[in-house]
Amino acid sequence: MAGYREHISVSGVLGVCYGVGSVLVFGFSPVQGALAGILTWVAGMLPDLDSQTGKPVREVSSLFAAMVPLVTMQHLLAWAGDTETAVLLGVLTYALIRYGGAMLLAKVSVHRGMFHSIPALLIAAEVAYLGYKHDSIYVKMLMAGGVALGFFSHLLLDEVYSVEWTGIRLRLNKAAGSALKYSGKKLVPNVITYALLALFTYAILIDIGLIQDPVNNQRTPLLQHATEELPARQ
Numbered sequence: 001m002a003g004y005r006e007h008i009s010v011s012g013v014l015g016v017c018y019g020v021g022s023v024l025v026f027g028f029s030p031v032q033g034a035l036a037g038i039l040t041w042v043a044g045m046l047p048d049l050d051s052q053t054g055k056p057v058r059e060v061s062s063l064f065a066a067m068v069p070l071v072t073m074q075h076l077l078a079w080a081g082d083t084e085t086a087v088l089l090g091v092l093t094y095a096l097i098r099y100g101g102a103m104l105l106a107k108v109s110v111h112r113g114m115f116h117s118i119p120a121l122l123i124a125a126e127v128a129y130l131g132y133k134h135d136s137i138y139v140k141m142l143m144a145g146g147v148a149l150g151f152f153s154h155l156l157l158d159e160v161y162s163v164e165w166t167g168i169r170l171r172l173n174k175a176a177g178s179a180l181k182y183s184g185k186k187l188v189p190n191v192i193t194y195a196l197l198a199l200f201t202y203a204i205l206i207d208i209g210l211i212q213d214p215v216n217n218q219r220t221p222l223l224q225h226a227t228e229e230l231p232a233r234q
């Protein structure tokens with residue numbers, strides 16, 4: 001199994017490449033590139049939130065808890081209506097994730113369970129897409145892409161480290177196949193994971209205008225996104 005240090009270094013390097021690439025190749029702003037790079041880096045540690053032991057996990061969960069209100073600040077501002085309420089909501093979000101989330105995780109998660117899986121990767125990317133409020137669908141996709149990339153690097157590293165070189169031949173240890181998987185051995189975590197995936201996919205289909213919004217019976221005009229251009233070509 002790859003350690004904290006391997007994960008943090010690989011996703012860090014990927015984050016820098018992703019951020020710089022998004023600015024130089026696609027013309028996103030340097031701030032957007034930097035933010036996307038940081039999301040890549042943090043996402044590279046996310047799957048190990050399911051292991052309850054050790055300082056690294058506590059560090060990752062506090063970093064993650066701090067990132068959530070920052071990244072979703074635009075949503076918080078829109079919901080709250082004024083800055084003070086938004087800040088209060090942000091602090092509460094932090095506390096809820098940092099302490100409530102940690103307690104919940106300790107109860108329900110199993111290390112190398114469904115947190116280490118392809119559907120979990122998709123959920124993380126979809127949450128980033130939905131959580132990052134921006135008028136441009138491309139900026140939202142940039143953030144979601146960063147999260148997906150970082151998360152993927154984690155799963156891939158865990159799989160690579162499950163291959164052992166015995167001196168004579170390569171063999172797979174018992175962790176092989178436990179990271180890059182579509183489903184786990186237990187039914188309930190599988191059902192919860194796929195239900196969440198379906199829910200967030202549904203929300204995204206509404207967001208991009210493929211499905212009518214059941215709340216206000218309106219559809220985001222598809223044309224609005226179709227005519228939108230990549231930042232580089234504007």
Ligand SMILES: [Zn+2]
Pocket residue numbers: 047048116154158
């Ligand atoms: Zn892991």
